[in-house]
Amino acid sequence: MQKRRPVGKKKRVGQQCVDPVPPLELLEMDIKYVWVEEHARHVFVLTVIDTFTRFLLPKHVAYRMTRYEVIAVWEYVIAHYLQEFDALVKGLHIEVRNDNGPQFGAKDVQKLFEDNHLHRFHFQTLEELESNIDGFYAKYNCVRLHGSIASLTPMLFWNYWDEGLITRIERESKCATFKLNIP
Numbered sequence: 001m002q003k004r005r006p007v008g009k010k011k012r013v014g015q016q017c018v019d020p021v022p023p024l025e026l027l028e029m030d031i032k033y034v035w036v037e038e039h040a041r042h043v044f045v046l047t048v049i050d051t052f053t054r055f056l057l058p059k060h061v062a063y064r065m066t067r068y069e070v071i072a073v074w075e076y077v078i079a080h081y082l083q084e085f086d087a088l089v090k091g092l093h094i095e096v097r098n099d100n101g102p103q104f105g106a107k108d109v110q111k112l113f114e115d116n117h118l119h120r121f122h123f124q125t126l127e128e129l130e131s132n133i134d135g136f137y138a139k140y141n142c143v144r145l146h147g148s149i150a151s152l153t154p155m156l157f158w159n160y161w162d163e164g165l166i167t168r169i170e171r172e173s174k175c176a177t178f179k180l181n182i183p
Contacts, residue, residue: 026051028097067106150178
């Protein structure tokens with residue numbers, strides 16, 4: 001059996017920026033995978049979002065997602081968003097959040113970030129992570145309105161569903177919609 005090679009400690013950067021004020025101050029990237037029947041396999045979707053405006057920056061969809069695709073997307077973000085916005089001239093401190101997938105931790109991706117003054121964010125402790133997740137869940141479930149569920153919060157939708165105040169409307173070519181029955 002082969003021994004695992006030692007893994008170096010990942011660099012942790014700065015404090016969490018929880019309330020970005022200008023656009024492009026806090027960017028998040030994530031890779032999701034979606035099943036595609038055509039080739040009976042998953043396709044990867046890399047997304048970059050500006051957390052202040054909730055504007056989705058470029059995406060990349062492919063059957064393989066390596067550091068090279070990540071670098072290509074970030075080169076596009078740098079050229080078409082950060083440079084166009086004069087982020088360096090304005091002294092904008094840009095943070096990038098991600099889930100530390102292997103594509104994001106690659107040395108050449110980290111070098112691209114460093115060379116372009118992009119800073120990665122990591123949670124320092126499990127407690128800090130759990131606290132942030134708890135805050136996200138509370139906001140997502142109790143504050144954020146979702147158009148797909150009658151423009152209600154998930155908590156209200158569930159309560160109203162249990163009280164019989166929601167009607168499900170089946171649609172032929174699309175997903176079902178919901179209507180709030182106001183007495």
